[in-house]
Amino acid sequence: MIQVTNLRKGFRGQQVLKGVNLEFASGKITTIVGTSGCGKTVLLRHLNALLRPDDGAVLIDGVDIAKLAQKELYEMRSKFGVLFQGAALLDSMTVYDNVAFPLREKTQSTESEIKKKVEDRLDQVGLGAMGGKFPAELSGGMKKRAGLARALIMDPEIMLFDEPTTGLDPILATSIHQLIARTHATFGFTGVLVSHTIPQVFDISDYVAMLANGVIEEVSAPKSFCASQNPVVQQFIQGKTEGPIHVL
Amino acid sequence: MVSFLGATGRFALEQIAAMGRLFSFLMSAIFLAFRRPAKFYLIIHHIKTIGVDSLSVVALSGFFTGMVMGFQGYYSLRKFNAESWLGSATALGLLRELGPVLSAFMVTGRTGSAMAAELGTMRATEQIDALDSMAINPIKYLVSPRIIASLLAMPLLTAIFDVIGIFGSYIVGVNLLGVSSGSFFAGMENSIVFHDVYSGFVKSISFGLIITWICCYKGFYAPPMASGVSQATTESVVLSFVLILVWDYFLTSIML
Numbered sequence: 001m002i003q004v005t006n007l008r009k010g011f012r013g014q015q016v017l018k019g020v021n022l023e024f025a026s027g028k029i030t031t032i033v034g035t036s037g038c039g040k041t042v043l044l045r046h047l048n049a050l051l052r053p054d055d056g057a058v059l060i061d062g063v064d065i066a067k068l069a070q071k072e073l074y075e076m077r078s079k080f081g082v083l084f085q086g087a088a089l090l091d092s093m094t095v096y097d098n099v100a101f102p103l104r105e106k107t108q109s110t111e112s113e114i115k116k117k118v119e120d121r122l123d124q125v126g127l128g129a130m131g132g133k134f135p136a137e138l139s140g141g142m143k144k145r146a147g148l149a150r151a152l153i154m155d156p157e158i159m160l161f162d163e164p165t166t167g168l169d170p171i172l173a174t175s176i177h178q179l180i181a182r183t184h185a186t187f188g189f190t191g192v193l194v195s196h197t198i199p200q201v202f203d204i205s206d207y208v209a210m211l212a213n214g215v216i217e218e219v220s221a222p223k224s225f226c227a228s229q230n231p232v233v234q235q236f237i238q239g240k241t242e243g244p245i246h247v248l
Numbered sequence: 249m250v251s252f253l254g255a256t257g258r259f260a261l262e263q264i265a266a267m268g269r270l271f272s273f274l275m276s277a278i279f280l281a282f283r284r285p286a287k288f289y290l291i292i293h294h295i296k297t298i299g300v301d302s303l304s305v306v307a308l309s310g311f312f313t314g315m316v317m318g319f320q321g322y323y324s325l326r327k328f329n330a331e332s333w334l335g336s337a338t339a340l341g342l343l344r345e346l347g348p349v350l351s352a353f354m355v356t357g358r359t360g361s362a363m364a365a366e367l368g369t370m371r372a373t374e375q376i377d378a379l380d381s382m383a384i385n386p387i388k389y390l391v392s393p394r395i396i397a398s399l400l401a402m403p404l405l406t407a408i409f410d411v412i413g414i415f416g417s418y419i420v421g422v423n424l425l426g427v428s429s430g431s432f433f434a435g436m437e438n439s440i441v442f443h444d445v446y447s448g449f450v451k452s453i454s455f456g457l458i459i460t461w462i463c464c465y466k467g468f469y470a471p472p473m474a475s476g477v478s479q480a481t482t483e484s485v486v487l488s489f490v491l492i493l494v495w496d497y498f499l500t501s502i503m504l
Contacts, residue, residue, distance in 0.1 A: 050377055050381060077383040080381060082378070082381045084374045086373055086374060088373060088374035090375055091373070105389075106383065106384070
């Protein structure tokens, strides 16, 4: 269980998160939606302590992750898999080596064990024949798939997805959503997904949380979210420029 | 007035914090270099990029520096009828000063800038965050092996620079200007002592540390954008040059 309590974060005098309270149910996918620049990624990066809060806490199974010492923090981070917005593949390595990298660095597995597991994961994301390619030789969608394979290689309990479909065409975006749903069904992780690809992302979400003006405005199941009378939610869903969300 | 004082104080605090971060970065990298598991394959890889890949530029600059020293040394020594000391003057200058400093400049330009740009790009494309989120310490993985590699490669590059420089000076002095080959080497043999070689060795090691430290730091904390990477690369080269010269002054005054 991940609990975010009264989380506040600012950068150079600009307050981005103004007291976020949110719980992520274990084994479910929760999608955080909101306008561009509203702080979704900032919130996501607090969950595995890539950012430290100015105030408030992120509790993973009751443990405040921001207060852990380096060694304990790295043990805690071993529970996480992260798919970054640009996939963040190490560009000096092939796709195969990228996916094998956490196993080589964090486990005592033999090369034959690593090979079997990496090939399994690459097959699961549809990149079975692409192991020898370098990230620069892949399309955007392939990079995301490779990033997902790497994130899943350590069998994480929690998966963080930072805008996994940004920059992809609608068909590719749907295929990435289906891939996330499929891997979730296989591995049963707790998923936290940051996206503004609505309504498509609702299909794979158990819960949707709306971040606006630095706070969580609404958390509910996708159907209830769409039917919400909250003007902030309605403005976002309908894409209106007039309303309680300040648009530049 | 109050706002001026406030801005000055804020600037001073920011500079102190930046220096603290710079030193703590170095301490972390050195501390993590001794933590298991050792990254031998990365150390060997970086010895290649810092050492082997810089060899041609270091050799070429050493050769021409030696030839220039041959001409300038001959011109100066002839005024005192001391042309026969050309070998000694060249070797002392190269071993104690020009060898370590110029080869460090070459490595900064050739490899240090590339380190800053590579790490800066890794920061901008979230690769450093990816390492951190995979519970792999990015300083141990990216910086510590480079520091060890530079400590090993720099003295060797400097030694090569020195030898090729002396050879360049020999060609100019003996083959072009007519200095006797015997006196060229005899003067060198009589005047060079172990301390001259040792001081150049110490300088080259410390310059290697400075280059890797500054260039990795600038790249590691580069603002995550294209202009941030270019700014970090420029700053890393300029700051390395300045620190090499400042540290050279202190080392020279201590080890004279």
